[in-house]
Amino acid sequence: MSAAVIFPPDQAPTTARNPSLATIAWRALTRKSGRIIGVLILLFFISMAIFGPMLYPKQLPINGANLYAPPSWAHPLGTDFEGTGVLAEIVTGSRYVLSAAALAALFTIAVGTFMGIVSGYFLGLTDNIIMRITDFILTIPGFPLLIVLSTIWSFGSPIAMGVVLGLTGWGGLARAVRSQTLSLRERGFIEAARGLGLSNGHIIGREILPNIAPYIAMNLLLSVTGAIYAEVGLFFLGVIPFQANNWGVMLNLAFGNGAMYTPQSLLYMISPMACIMLVTFGIVLTLDALDEILNPRLREG
Amino acid sequence: MKSLIPRLIRRLFGGIIMILAVASFTFFLIHLIPGNPALSKLTSLEMSGVQPRQAELEVSAIYGFLPHQPLYIQYLQYIWQLLHLNLGKSIMYAGISVSHLLLLALPWTVFTVTAGIIVSFVVGILAGVLIAVYRDRWFGNGITLFSTFLHGIPQLIMALLLAYLLTTIWPIFPYGSPYKASMTPGFTLPFIGSLIFHAILPVAAYAISSYGGWALTMKSSVVSVLGDDFILASELRGLKPRIRIGYIARNAILPLFTTLTLSIGFMFGGSVFIEQIFDYRGLGYMLITATTNLDYPLMAGAFLIITTAVIVANILADFLYTAIDPRIRVQ
């Protein structure tokens, strides 16, 4: 049984038959030049994270005679307080940052979607309990919570980091997914499916999930930006022991080693921040395109 | 006004439950810390020859409970101490009570966060109105773009950028302390002036990283209010522009209060970065320093106070909202 049995075709926001998704995606991307740039930025950083670290030795060399050097062929972004190339640090650090952020986004989405759908679908006591927990999670400021959690859980590895960020960051999404589920309920979707004798699992998995999938996809990307800020922030604060280099560690070391006080460290200070902002920028621009691809109403306009 | 008091009581009650939940969380957190710091402290005291009774007193003074007793007794002891506003004793600032340390830290955070919220709220509302008024022109689009961009920059980066660019690259503002080191604190004009001057960057870091959210919400709110029937009616009734602007402003600002709650938590959360970067000895600074120095009582206390501050601020925001919107106040 397909979703189309219950939802009239024009209401089911799952992939449209004509024209093909690729065509729609291409049209949406090329409508505004910024969107292409956004996707290119993301592709650039993703390939940097995948292939970049292969270009450098595992232990980046230090050079006491070449501190805070200006840009050169060997070090296009100059060097840091130990004489290590800033570009090398950026490239080798990107893998941790992006993989942890991607994992965190996945966990956030999984927990948030589950909680939201269950809450909005079953209502009653279940809803009440989940919403209370959600309120609680949303009220407690995120960074302080992560900081105290760092004392009992070492989240140095990308997976551990992703799990923690996922477990603490799902509140907003759960609330939003719940209201989406409720609106499906109000439009009579759930009653209609129940009337056909479908099981709860089927209704949630086959009817509700596909209908809120576009929304979740958008949030997946959005969560990546939040996760990047969170992990970089935690490393900056130095509450997590770090094994490998990453952008947050760079900022921590820069701050801790007095780079703040010298104008010579400009590139060293700015580079990791610029990367974080560039990734965010790329995500926002891509989201704009994704919004149009996934939201049929925008496409017409 | 009838439903105001029950609402107040309900909110306060909810707040107390929340604070209690956070306190329970910190209690169990300390027990989950690898190596059970309270128990090992007790053991090490006894090993070093301190009288068992004396050692117990000391550990109990630090952590608020006695680690070798049954868990529920420890929990009750801990909560009982909390009810007496006793958060234990700091380890790194040996012998000083946590509540004393946090009482000293609280004003710094409240001062900068409150200033940050007010500045971002006011700037955000003004920017939102400008965007709404000039929404189809380059001026409005420009502000929108600018606000969206700044909105995307996290507090950490904003604070680092401001600090680095405006104190080191272009040394316009002072850096590294909340007031000029040579000054004696007191209610003197130069001291207060110095405080404000030093606070500009941290407050700006709070404000810039969150005004964009207000601006965008305000814009859509103004646009929607401008389309409301009663605004057309007020024009057709020939109300004076001043009165009409008042009608629009009050109705448009209202929806912002629902986002204020999230923003308050966000601001207090950001204090860990901004106080670290600008060297403000506030709650966020205490939390970080305590965590990195394994001063668990201070860490737990700081976390509890930050959360409590957020909860109290949320209740205040809720009352502000109730005061403006008669639909909640009067049934």
Place this chain on the structure above:
Amino acid sequence: MGSVAVEPAQASALDRDVACRVRGLTVTYKVDNRELSALRDVDLDIRQGQITAVIGESGSGKSTLALALMNAVSKPGRIAAGKVTYRDLGEVTAMDSERLRRARGRSLSMVFQASQNSLNPLTRVGAQLLDLARSHDMRDPRAVLREAAALAERMSLDADRVLTSYQHQLSGGMRQRVGIIFGLVLKPQVLLLDEPTTALDVLSQSSVLEIVRSIQRERQLTTVLITHDMGVVAELADRVVVLYAGRVVEEAPTTELIRHPRHPYTRALIQAIPRLTGDPSLARPLEGQPPSLAAIPTTGCVFRGRCPHRMEVCETSTPGISQVSDTDHRYACHWEGAAND
């Protein structure tokens, strides 16, 4: 009874019995870079001290007419041509915004369609009445409140309660009455009622209309009643203007119009009312839909798409105004049958 073609009256100094003269009024809306006319070349005389009804289906341009009478057409619409001149105020279409503001709500007041939503939800009704009084520099704002209370009592509202209430504490019908109070409280010279009773049930509808009628008689208030309801027109109006697709197709004193409708559209409207024709089975609703703004023909008769008497000439030439001799009954139709009862 024969008909003669007449020239449209000159926009000269207004006669004593004309409170408002509309000449050549054209209102356009800009949609997708096209200027679409919601009103086209409307000529109208609103009689002093009478109730003039403007009747039309939704989309006929009647609400636009109401706004244009106050020079309050807002973007993307604009008054593209024509004049609206009041005997006591002068030409509103030529006023600057401050003079316009002083006129609106004071001399020209309007009770508009969504009147149940016409209040600021955040302040009490009384405070909003004071805002109104202050906006028009009333010497004694308290007197305005007393007047409002008196009007409220006449409309069988509890005045004290209503004045101290917020909008959300009042029912839809109460709000609509409050809207009417706002329209009457400053004793305007001209009152525009745009579908003033849509939110009311039939009973309170007739009682509110009765009150409006009695106040109108007392004050000899020049009133324009915009409606789609021929029943309301028959009960209340002295004169009727029939609007179709942005054009005036017929205009006559109410009894004359109902007894001797000329234009096929008016005939259809009157036939659609069961209680006027007596036998319910004879009541025939008008077939088809009024044209959308973009589909209004620019040449020829605007009604021809639904007209049972449509001729070739209707396609090409816009019908001129014919006047039934010895009456002030005018209509715009090519069909010879229109000239006969």
